[in-house]
Amino acid sequence: MSAATIVNLPDQKTAVIPKKNYIxxxxxxxxxxxxxxxxxxxxxxxxxxxxxxLVGGTFAGLIRxxxxxxxxxxxxxxxxxxxxxxxGIVMIFLFLVPSxxxxxxxxxxxxxxxxxxxxxxxxxLLSWYLYMFGAIFLSAAxxxxxxxxxWTFTTPLSTHYLNTHVVTAGxxxxxxxxxxxxxxxxxxxxxxxxxxxxxxxxxxPLFVWSNYAASVLxxxxxxxxxxxxxxxxxxxxxxxxxxxxxxxxxxxxxxxxFWFYSHxxxxxxxxxxxxVISEVMSTFSRKRVFGYSAVAFSSxxxxxxxxxxxxxxxFIMGVSNYSALVFSLLTMLVAVPSAIKVFNWSFTxxxxxxxxxxxxxxxxxxxxxFTIGGLTGVFLGSLGMDIHLTETYFIVAHFxxxxxxxxxxxxxxxxxxxxxxLTGRMYPESISQLSAVTSFIGFNLTFMPxxxxxxxxxxxxxxxYPPEFQVLNVLSTAGATVLGxxxxxxxxxxxxxxxxxxxxxxxxxxxxxxxxxxQSPPLTENFIEMPVMDxxxxxxxxxxxxxxxxxxxxx
Amino acid sequence: MDNAIVATxxxxxxxxxxxxPQLRHHFETEEQQREAGTFGMWLFLLTEIMFFGGxxxxxxxxxxxxxxxxxxxxxxxxxxxxxxxxxxLISSGFFMAxxxxxxxxxxxxxxxxxxxxxxxxxxxxxxxxxxxxKEKWDxxxxxxxxxxxxxxxxxxxxxxxxxxxxxxxxPDMAQKTQLFFVLYFAMTGMHALHxxxxxxxxxxxxxxxxxxxxxxGYVAPIENFGLYWHFVDIVWIFLFPLLYLINRHPxx
Amino acid sequence: xxxxYHDPANVTNPEHSEHHIIGPGTYILVYVSLLIxxxxxxxxxxxxxxxxxxxxxxxxxxxxxxxxxxxxxxVFYQSKLIKLTVTAGFFTxxxxxxxTLSDYMSRAWGLW
Ligand SMILES: [Cu+2]
Numbered sequence: 001m002s003a004a005t006i007v008n009l010p011d012q013k014t015a016v017i018p019k020k021n022y023i024x025x026x027x028x029x030x031x032x033x034x035x036x037x038x039x040x041x042x043x044x045x046x047x048x049x050x051x052x053x054l055v056g057g058t059f060a061g062l063i064r065x066x067x068x069x070x071x072x073x074x075x076x077x078x079x080x081x082x083x084x085x086x087x088g089i090v091m092i093f094l095f096l097v098p099s100x101x102x103x104x105x106x107x108x109x110x111x112x113x114x115x116x117x118x119x120x121x122x123x124x125l126l127s128w129y130l131y132m133f134g135a136i137f138l139s140a141a142x143x144x145x146x147x148x149x150x151w152t153f154t155t156p157l158s159t160h161y162l163n164t165h166v167v168t169a170g171x172x173x174x175x176x177x178x179x180x181x182x183x184x185x186x187x188x189x190x191x192x193x194x195x196x197x198x199x200x201x202x203x204x205p206l207f208v209w210s211n212y213a214a215s216v217l218x219x220x221x222x223x224x225x226x227x228x229x230x231x232x233x234x235x236x237x238x239x240x241x242x243x244x245x246x247x248x249x250x251x252x253x254x255x256x257x258f259w260f261y262s263h264x265x266x267x268x269x270x271x272x273x274x275x276v277i278s279e280v281m282s283t284f285s286r287k288r289v290f291g292y293s294a295v296a297f298s299s300x301x302x303x304x305x306x307x308x309x310x311x312x313x314x315f316i317m318g319v320s321n322y323s324a325l326v327f328s329l330l331t332m333l334v335a336v337p338s339a340i341k342v343f344n345w346s347f348t349x350x351x352x353x354x355x356x357x358x359x360x361x362x363x364x365x366x367x368x369x370f371t372i373g374g375l376t377g378v379f380l381g382s383l384g385m386d387i388h389l390t391e392t393y394f395i396v397a398h399f400x401x402x403x404x405x406x407x408x409x410x411x412x413x414x415x416x417x418x419x420x421x422l423t424g425r426m427y428p429e430s431i432s433q434l435s436a437v438t439s440f441i442g443f444n445l446t447f448m449p450x451x452x453x454x455x456x457x458x459x460x461x462x463x464x465y466p467p468e469f470q471v472l473n474v475l476s477t478a479g480a481t482v483l484g485x486x487x488x489x490x491x492x493x494x495x496x497x498x499x500x501x502x503x504x505x506x507x508x509x510x511x512x513x514x515x516x517x518x519q520s521p522p523l524t525e526n527f528i529e530m531p532v533m534d535x536x537x538x539x540x541x542x543x544x545x546x547x548x549x550x551x552x553x554x555x
Numbered sequence: 556m557d558n559a560i561v562a563t564x565x566x567x568x569x570x571x572x573x574x575x576p577q578l579r580h581h582f583e584t585e586e587q588q589r590e591a592g593t594f595g596m597w598l599f600l601l602t603e604i605m606f607f608g609g610x611x612x613x614x615x616x617x618x619x620x621x622x623x624x625x626x627x628x629x630x631x632x633x634x635x636x637x638x639x640x641x642x643x644l645i646s647s648g649f650f651m652a653x654x655x656x657x658x659x660x661x662x663x664x665x666x667x668x669x670x671x672x673x674x675x676x677x678x679x680x681x682x683x684x685x686x687x688x689k690e691k692w693d694x695x696x697x698x699x700x701x702x703x704x705x706x707x708x709x710x711x712x713x714x715x716x717x718x719x720x721x722x723x724x725x726p727d728m729a730q731k732t733q734l735f736f737v738l739y740f741a742m743t744g745m746h747a748l749h750x751x752x753x754x755x756x757x758x759x760x761x762x763x764x765x766x767x768x769x770x771x772g773y774v775a776p777i778e779n780f781g782l783y784w785h786f787v788d789i790v791w792i793f794l795f796p797l798l799y800l801i802n803r804h805p806x807x
Numbered sequence: 808x809x810x811x812y813h814d815p816a817n818v819t820n821p822e823h824s825e826h827h828i829i830g831p832g833t834y835i836l837v838y839v840s841l842l843i844x845x846x847x848x849x850x851x852x853x854x855x856x857x858x859x860x861x862x863x864x865x866x867x868x869x870x871x872x873x874x875x876x877x878x879x880x881x882v883f884y885q886s887k888l889i890k891l892t893v894t895a896g897f898f899t900x901x902x903x904x905x906x907t908l909s910d911y912m913s914r915a916w917g918l919w
Contacts, residue, residue: 116581119591185598192888193591194581220899223602227609231741240698240737242613248621248731256907257609307902311910320914323906530583589826590886597889601896608900612907619911634849641845649838652829652879659828778881785879789872795845796864800852 006284006355007508009426015503017424021521036121037524042107043422044128045098050491052094052135055142057487059087064446064480067473072464080463081148082164088151089169090142093176094135096407097265100272101218102131102183104414105211107422109187111515111522112205114196114531119189123182130179137172141165150461152262155243155254159235167236170229177222177229180268184218187211196514198533202296205513205537206289209296210275213303217264217271220307225261228254255317259310267306270370270402271299273410274341277363280413281345283511284360285352288538291344298337305334315386324383331381338374342367357509358429361436362413369405369443373398376451391461394454397447405443412436412490419494420508424521425501431493439486445479512543589775596779600786603749607790610745614738614797617731624731627707627721629801631696632739633687637799640683641791647676648788655781658774663767666777670761673784677754684747691736698737704729739798746794749787756780827884837878844871 009015022039032040063083066074075083106124110117118124141147147169149158158166191204191212232254234240241247243254282289289295311319311327319327345367354360376398379385389395419427449472454460458469465473507516514531515522535542582588618625654669695703707729710719724732760780763769769777848867856863877883882893 119581120595121581123595181602185595185602188598189591189595193587193594216895219598219602220605220896223604223606224609224903227606231609231613234741238699240741241734242737242741248617248734250616253613253616256910257612260903260907307899308906311906318914319910322913323910326909586826593885594889594892597892601892601899604896604900605903608903611900612904615904615908616911634852638845638849642842645838645841645845648875648879649834649841652834652837653831656829656831656834782880785875788879789875792871792875793865793868796848796852796868800848800864802860803852 004355005357006286006510007357007426007429008505008510009502009508010505012502015505017503018519018521018523020523021424021519022524023423023521025524034125036117036125038110038118038121038124039107039422039522039524041124041128042103042105045102045106045131046422048128048132048135049095049099049103052090054491056087056090056095057484059083059090061480061484063087064477066463067465068477070465070467070470070473075463077463078148079146081150081461082146084461085148085150086142086146089138089147089173091403092151092265092269093173094131094138096269096403097176097180098131098183099269099407099411100276100414101180101187101211101214101268102127104276104411104418105187105207105272106183108418108515109190109208109211110194111518111526112208112513113191113194114199114514114527114533115190115194116525116527118186119194120186124186127179127182127186130175130182134172134175134177134179137168137175141168141172144168152258153229153232155232155235155251156245158232159243167233170233170236174226174229174233177226180218181222184215184222187215188219191215196531196533200533202293203533203535203537204296205275206278206292206295206299207272207275210271210273210278210299213299214268214271216303217268217306221261221264221268224257225265228257228261231257252314252317252319255314256311259313260307263310263313264303264306266399266402267302269407270410271302273366273407273414274299276410276414276417277345277366279511279513280359280363280417281348282538283417283509284357284363285349285354286540287348287352288536288540289344290347290350291340292537294340295344298340301337302334305330305337309334309381312381312386315383316390328381328383328386332378335374335378335381342371342374356433358427358432358436359413359417361433361440362409362416365436365440365443366406366409366413369401369409369440373401373403373406376401389454391459392454393450393458393460396460397450397454400447400450405447408487409439409443412439415490415494417509418515419497420504421515421520421522423498423501424504425497426504426508427490427497427501428493431489435486435489435493438489439483442479442482442484442486446476446483447479449473449476449479510543510547512538512540585772589778592775592779593782596782600782603786607742607745610738610742611793611797614742617734617738618797618801621728621731621734623722623724624707624728625735626802627710627724627729628696628732628735628739629798630721630803631691631694631706632799633690634799634803636683636687637795640680641795643676643680643683644788644791647673647680648785650676651781651784655774655778658764658769658777661770661772663764663770666764666770667761670757670764674754674757674761677750677757681747681750681754684743688740696732696736698733698740702733702736704732707732742794742798746787746790749790753780753784753787756783824884824886824889827881829878829881829884833878837874840874841871 022037025037026035032044035041035044062075063080066072066080066083068074072080106118141164144165147164147166148162149164149166149169153166153170158170191208195204231240231242235243239247242249243251245251278289278295309327309331311323312331315324315328356364376394380389380395380398416427416432419425453469453472453476456469458465504520506519509516514533517531518527582591650669650672654666654673657665657669691697694706695701704726707721707724708726710721710723712718713720757780760769760776764777844867848864851863851867852860854860876893882889
């Protein structure tokens with residue numbers, strides 16, 4: 001990249017990490033395990049979800065390896081079923097759902113709105129323990145021999161036909177669900193009740209808005225999944241028959257209840273990512289986000305519409321033609337607020353002074369990949385196309401474009417963007433730019449061929465395929481290898497930077513959020529004195545003015 | 556430390572009364588803490604609404620599909636016991652509401668008394684529920700391998716008229732009564748589970764109330780527990796007509 | 808600037824309401840009306856009203872539930888925020904019911 005950069009680090013010869021900060025406030029592993037500090041809980045979450053991301057990634061690697069050849073040769077067919085099931089369950093429930101809210105959101109929301117902690121610090125800690133407790137159940141299910149229902153726990157397959165650890169896995173997801181309910185509840189109360197003086201709703205950073213919208217979905221959607229899984233577990237253990245046609249039950253009822261949560265869950269995963277992109281776009285374009293209130297309201301609109309579209313997952317399952325039509329139309333509606341966001345981010349860059357540090361690279365990757373993922377979602381939402389494309393690799397490619405190309409890129413953008421705030425040190429810039437580019441190339445190489453495979457009719461969830469599909473599958477596996485390196489690199493150099501990274505100072509990006517006006521890493525109580533918000537969000541003139549004043553005072 | 560944004564503000568708002576020991580450091584006033592607690596509790600109750608919501612929808616669906624089976628099975632439940640239990644639970648809620656009032660006006664012995672009354676009524680409700688469950692057990696109306704449909708296919712005769720007390724069901728429809736009892740046990744069981752959790756909490760709250768913890772101005776735990784307890788009441792207020800009172804006028 | 812006014816409890820905010828203590832008088836009134844409504848719902852079950860039987864039963868339950876929410880649970884005196892929250896919960900529940908039911912009803916048109 002060229003010399004253009006906004007990075008502004010303190011003089012490395014004299015700079016030091018602040019003596020007092022949340023990391024060294026207390027010593028010993030117990031001070032972490034019993035902490036009530038939202039920042040420490042965020043770090044606990046970050047470590048745990050990274051671990052499970054690597055576990056889920058390993059499963060993905062094995063799947064791609066198996067698909068290198070048309071024959072089933074690497075793993076047995078039932079092992080393959082377990083691999084894709086556990087890849088899905090681990091990635092969705094242990095990584096994607098908690099990823100941004102529980103780590104970056106937990107760390108940043110109280111600071112961004114100018115308070116000392118979340119409203120219920122103990123419940124925040126409890127939600128991490130619930131996460132770990134559920135994760136233990138899921139790990140037990142994996143270690144004891146796995147599950148092979150697919151991540152959707154589809155009945156009657158999951159209740160009647162499989163001999164794997166469905167009950168253990170179901171309970172695990174049930175428990176993890178409550179962890180996400182408590183995170184959402186905590187965020188909503190905090191954002192409503194704990195804002196600093198002057199921090200009105202329309203001065204909130206957009207990251208807070210989007211996490212707020214996701215929290216609403218967590219609170220209202222997750223319990224429906226919980227009761228559904230309870231019924232599946234009861235059906236499997238004592239045969240209650242609610243989903244069993246031989247006893248008069250209806251398997252489609254399971255689908256309705258499951259997707260009532262699991263469609264909004266997609267927005268639980270992606271909305272916080274939107275928030276990250278808004279922050280990053282504004283900072284690296286040096287402009288206020290174009291159409292602030294449109295972006296803010298589109299988050300809320302997505303959350304609201306999200307509850308009205310779930311049956312688009314069920315078009316081929318025998319829902320009525322009329323309701324398929326209605327749900328298809330409503331699905332199109334969600335595209336509107338999503339498009340508003342994409343357009344507004346693009347307009348934010350227009351005539352901005354753009355620089356291409358790593359977070360911005362990831363954010364640009366996000367916009368491109370999410371647009372492809374979102375548009376193919378419109379294909380799948382339209383009735384005729386869906387019947388042709390659903391249950392093929394097209395749908396696999398679609399949701400990986402949204403979840404990996406969108407969400408994971410946003411997570412990495414946010415992680416790099418706030419890494420200096422989390423740790424007080426910079427990540428190494430050039431290697432991280434390399435990793436951003438690598439993952440972008442690897443990602444497209446992996447999943448673009450899958451769109452073609454799906455369009456040609458290769459079904460998902462099979463471990464063998466006709467030989468004419470091999471070229472595209474080899475391409476995809478090659479891409480997955482590149483992508484793997486792209487994702488492994490950050491793990492390594494971010495760990496390296498903990499010790500050897502440059503000292504970041506308070507505000508390396510010269511960003512405007514309240515979190516950048518305090519020391520990095522922050523104090524346990526975040527602010528020495530409670531802040532007063534006297535300017536709009538993303539006000540770069542205010543920042544320039546403030547910096548100028550400081551220079552005069554010091555000079 | 557960069558403090559340009561951090562302006563000092565007046566602290567007189569907080570200063571004109573002594574802070575309660577229960578005020579946590581990240582809240583600025585008790586008012587803020589109390590309202591945050593109430594709001595949090597309500598959000599938790601929203602999740603409860605949706606949690607029971609799934610069951611209520613299953614009930615709605617199967618009642619419409621298998622109406623004759625639901626009618627016959629529902630008539631197996633005892634209206635007197637159900638009505639008494641509803642009254643008992645409403646009374647429990649009433650005592651709880653009075654308990655909240657007692658805490659708010661700082662009357663310790665009244666608070667303890669009302670909490671104990673709440674608890675007694677709650678336990679009585681569970682006792683009646685246990686009697687009802689026992690009866691279902693004896694009649695083989697627990698869903699599962701031992702579920703018995705003879706009573707629905709061949710209803711007993713009314714000694715006076717010599718006619719069956721209930722319209723007999725075809726064996727196929729009679730099987731569906733099992734679905735009613737599944738929902739009956741799932742819904743009342745889930746409700747009873749909430750009651751049990753509530754009763755455990757009540758014992759703990761009564762103990763703390765007796766030490767005077769909630770009558771010095773800090774009433775949030777009592778208020779928030781009250782919200783939970785009333786919510787459990789509301790669930791029962793809906794369960795009672797839906798499960799016990801389906802079509803109680805055969806032959807008319 | 809008015810927005811800088813320090814307002815930790817959001818006193819000037821529609822999300823805030825004064826702590827209102829409801830006295831035993833109201834509670835007794837609510838209690839009695841709940842008991843009467845319970846009697847009413849049992850009595851109504853023995854009268855053949857056709858399709859109106861379940862409608863009436865659920866209607867009475869809704870009235871009882873609303874009374875409990877408004878007075879036992881203090882929502883009547885709470886902030887707009889709490890009122891909105893409660894409404895949002897029941898709204899989402901209704902979305903679940905109506906949207907799912909619309910599928911079942913249109914699948915067996917005329918049989919419902
Ligand atoms: Cu969907």
